[in-house]
Amino acid sequence: MTATRLVDQDRPALIFRVDGVEVPAKQGDTLLTAMLTAGLGHVRTSEFGDGGRAGFCWMGACQDCWVVVAGQGVRRACTTLVEPGIEVIRR
Ligand code: FES
DSSP states (O other), X not given: OOOOOOSOTTXXXXXXXXXXXXXXXXXXXXXXXXXXXXXXXXXXXXXXXXXXXXXXXXXXXXXXXXXXXXXXEEXXXXXXXXXXXXXXXXX
């Protein structure tokens, strides 16, 4: 899945890393928003073998968007704000 940013184009840009690769984001993005608008397609891989997952509820209820943030542990991508320089590891 990919997403297109339609509003808030003028928010300050920042860079963080996903699986060791630099990814652009906008200040105030959630990790989920930043990863999908950057074209990564998914935030984790399903443990049930049905491929990449891009979240389900997008409001912190379903736990379908878990990622690992270095130094912080497992976080929901849909409710965690991106910060400059953080390292995200997809599961
Ligand atoms: S998408 Fe449901 S908790 Fe993040």
